[in-house]
Amino acid sequence: MIARVIVDVPTAQTDRLFDYEVPHEWRAFARPGARVIVPFGPRRIQGFVVALEQTSEATKLKPISEVLDPLPVLSEELLELGDWLAKTTVCYKVKAFFAMLPAALKTKVSKQVERKAALDLLPLPLQTLFADHDVVPWEEARSLMKQDLSLLKTALDEGAVSLVYKVTEKGAKKTAKLVQALPKQVEDIPERAKKQRELFCYLQENGPLLTKDALQQSKTTRATLKALIEKGFAEETDVEVYRDPLQHEQIPPSAPLELTPAQAAVIAPIEAAIENGHHEAMLLHGVTGSGKTEIYLQAIAKVLEKGKEAMMLVPEISLTPQMVTRFKARFGDLVAIMHSGLSNGEKYDEWRKIHRKEVKVVVGARSAVFAPFTNIGIIIIDEEHETSYKQEETPRYHAKDVALYRGRKHEAPVLLGSATPSVESFARAKKGVYRLLSLRERIKGRPLPEVDVVDMREELRRGNRSMFSGQLLQALQARLERNEQSVLFLNRRGYSTFVMCRDCGYVASCSHCDISYTYHRAGNSLKCHYCGDEQPMPKTCAECGSDHIRFFGSGTQKVEEELARLLPEAKVIRMDVDTTRKKGAHKQLLEAFGKGDADILLGTQMIAKGLDFPRITLVGVLTADTMLHIPDFRSAERTFQLLEQVAGRAGRDQLKGEVIIQSYTPDHYSIQLVKSHDYEQFFAKEMQLRKQGSYPPYYYMALLTISDTELASTISAAQKVARYLKESLNEETVVLGPVVSPIARIKDRYRYQCVIKYRHEPKLQEILDTVMRHYLRDATNKKLQISIDVNPHFFM
Ligand SMILES: Nc1ncnc2c1ncn2[C@@H]1O[C@H](COP(=O)(O)OP(=O)(O)OP(=O)(O)O)[C@@H](O)[C@H]1O
Ligand SMILES: [Zn+2]
Numbered sequence: 001m002i003a004r005v006i007v008d009v010p011t012a013q014t015d016r017l018f019d020y021e022v023p024h025e026w027r028a029f030a031r032p033g034a035r036v037i038v039p040f041g042p043r044r045i046q047g048f049v050v051a052l053e054q055t056s057e058a059t060k061l062k063p064i065s066e067v068l069d070p071l072p073v074l075s076e077e078l079l080e081l082g083d084w085l086a087k088t089t090v091c092y093k094v095k096a097f098f099a100m101l102p103a104a105l106k107t108k109v110s111k112q113v114e115r116k117a118a119l120d121l122l123p124l125p126l127q128t129l130f131a132d133h134d135v136v137p138w139e140e141a142r143s144l145m146k147q148d149l150s151l152l153k154t155a156l157d158e159g160a161v162s163l164v165y166k167v168t169e170k171g172a173k174k175t176a177k178l179v180q181a182l183p184k185q186v187e188d189i190p191e192r193a194k195k196q197r198e199l200f201c202y203l204q205e206n207g208p209l210l211t212k213d214a215l216q217q218s219k220t221t222r223a224t225l226k227a228l229i230e231k232g233f234a235e236e237t238d239v240e241v242y243r244d245p246l247q248h249e250q251i252p253p254s255a256p257l258e259l260t261p262a263q264a265a266v267i268a269p270i271e272a273a274i275e276n277g278h279h280e281a282m283l284l285h286g287v288t289g290s291g292k293t294e295i296y297l298q299a300i301a302k303v304l305e306k307g308k309e310a311m312m313l314v315p316e317i318s319l320t321p322q323m324v325t326r327f328k329a330r331f332g333d334l335v336a337i338m339h340s341g342l343s344n345g346e347k348y349d350e351w352r353k354i355h356r357k358e359v360k361v362v363v364g365a366r367s368a369v370f371a372p373f374t375n376i377g378i379i380i381i382d383e384e385h386e387t388s389y390k391q392e393e394t395p396r397y398h399a400k401d402v403a404l405y406r407g408r409k410h411e412a413p414v415l416l417g418s419a420t421p422s423v424e425s426f427a428r429a430k431k432g433v434y435r436l437l438s439l440r441e442r443i444k445g446r447p448l449p450e451v452d453v454v455d456m457r458e459e460l461r462r463g464n465r466s467m468f469s470g471q472l473l474q475a476l477q478a479r480l481e482r483n484e485q486s487v488l489f490l491n492r493r494g495y496s497t498f499v500m501c502r503d504c505g506y507v508a509s510c511s512h513c514d515i516s517y518t519y520h521r522a523g524n525s526l527k528c529h530y531c532g533d534e535q536p537m538p539k540t541c542a543e544c545g546s547d548h549i550r551f552f553g554s555g556t557q558k559v560e561e562e563l564a565r566l567l568p569e570a571k572v573i574r575m576d577v578d579t580t581r582k583k584g585a586h587k588q589l590l591e592a593f594g595k596g597d598a599d600i601l602l603g604t605q606m607i608a609k610g611l612d613f614p615r616i617t618l619v620g621v622l623t624a625d626t627m628l629h630i631p632d633f634r635s636a637e638r639t640f641q642l643l644e645q646v647a648g649r650a651g652r653d654q655l656k657g658e659v660i661i662q663s664y665t666p667d668h669y670s671i672q673l674v675k676s677h678d679y680e681q682f683f684a685k686e687m688q689l690r691k692q693g694s695y696p697p698y699y700y701m702a703l704l705t706i707s708d709t710e711l712a713s714t715i716s717a718a719q720k721v722a723r724y725l726k727e728s729l730n731e732e733t734v735v736l737g738p739v740v741s742p743i744a745r746i747k748d749r750y751r752y753q754c755v756i757k758y759r760h761e762p763k764l765q766e767i768l769d770t771v772m773r774h775y776l777r778d779a780t781n782k783k784l785q786i787s788i789d790v791n792p793h794f795f796m
């Protein structure tokens, strides 16, 4: 039997199948989708079996060393998906396969030396080496035997020691001790051992228990248990347990709500598709607070009734503990959670629950779209416009494309939901490619909040230099008096706390990357967010020596300080990367706010979505336009989406909501149209501009970034790539560039880019693949790098 294997060496020459002989002992396990360890040149490396054959064209096949998975980790469907991912995103197959698996399954193979002969038969230096252990790491053996390497060689040749390859999985399975009483009589325990008798009876009554629970519940000590085990009255065994990120939580179960007529109308076609098992892409456009989540919950319930599995994607879920709770409350232990806030081990545990078919629903961020379900009944993507669904490293896939691919394979509906759909999705819905479902009103006819836009230039003219306009300050005060809650939103993207000299205008920037440093108050230091370089805050300007060097921009800390000055009686909870770094902090802060421990919740992007608190009646946006000036054709779209989302946090219950948006460009349509919550008008305006600029959805785009450590070779490679693209692509396709990238240098690498705009280009993938293979033929020793991003979401 021959196994065809993709090896874990991501280069252009090794991105193909290698044939290996399957030795007898591994025949039962070597299945397509299983991970294997194979010899590759002088090394052993990991690989994936993708097919089994009877014959091979290659001569002299080496045997597989080991099969790592008794049960393949990739199904036939996922193997095919991997092929498709590699092709459509132009990446190496092994990268695509690993992207579909939890990081814990990426193994490290290390070499070790094992003692075979009796210790005293070995030459003396080897006796020292193996004095304490029978197995030593190869590196240790080599360095200890530096003087006598020939001794080691002889021992290896004679078989006194041998080389072994040890496979370490990153997130090993977690085990715990289970204890149970053995079939004996309590009377046989000596009477004076009262504690032991008690524990024995407790174990008899309560059956096998986790040791730690048994000790805690029966209030005994480890020593008592040990004595009991030694006397043969109880036994301990190792069992595999899951690390459960939510294990200490009691989530009360929730029953389905009775749907409103509007909700009922929307769910009908979704249920029909589930019932008939047919694939259809649908876009649920529902204003904030219109009850989209309840639709998702009931659609999933229907899928479970049919005996199928459901996938629910939410953006960066660790950021919305409220959401997780809602799914756990409805489906309990049938839910696996997958998001970036979990440790590698926890992610692996959640993945295994799906792989072993112990759960039926996954709620997770982007990569949950690869959940190893085999009988999918629906895939839902909430907040489908969110940029975090696009992966910004290879494979540069979009979860929506993967969802649609899997939905077709499983003949299951794919439901995209948002209050502010991406322009591309809404255009598809309007054309009838997706079925459009709309919820135009909030639950129980509650009004959308009233929105006011404050012109901050006007404030400045009136002499108000604070970050708070008079109107926002008054509104905050009014909430304090009425004992209602407020949310203050600071948009951090495209805006940072940089350090500038007031005399000469010099801005401190990283010497490896062409980007200004960000000021960090905690260590009074400057940090580069691209390479991590950290410098102490300078006392004088590096350019002119002046000591008027200050940091600018307003971080959440600065806002907090100003709030303390202006509204000293207000209790503020600040939520940003600094205050939520610790595990569980995010959830705790939100719970505290939910309980009414604070009047004002101050935060960045992470408070923009998912919050559903009844006492929030005011939302203030401190600077609406920071994102508007990023050179990206989607900047207006992102501004509108974000403002509409934050605005949606106000007045979700009986109390009426108000929104105050502060802006330096108050007349911009992306800000004005939030006032009327008019998505359709925004869409119409935006489409007009996209058409004029030949942008998506009228054109497709692809971005190539060429980088190298030498400026001259970067430019010449970029020019060659551009020339090749222009020659090979269709006439009406536009190739822009090469031009220097918006961030001209990162980690000492110069960066140039080409942008392709096209309408119909059937050969595109093939051409991009050629570029990649041609230039990266021996990328291992050359410094040139080319990254390809099909349908890019950022142009940095
Ligand atoms: N049929 C219903 N009857 C009563 N209450 C409902 C119903 N459907 C939803 N709700 C409630 O209305 C509120 C808003 O619903 P939900 O959070 O599902 O809206 P959403 O559209 O997902 O909101 P957003 O997009 O703003 O996060 C919630 O508190 C929810 O419990
Ligand atoms: Zn200066």
Ligand SMILES: [Zn+2]
Residues within 6 Å of the ligand: 510, 511, 512, 513, 528, 529, 530, 531, 532, 533, 747
């Ligand atoms: Zn840097």
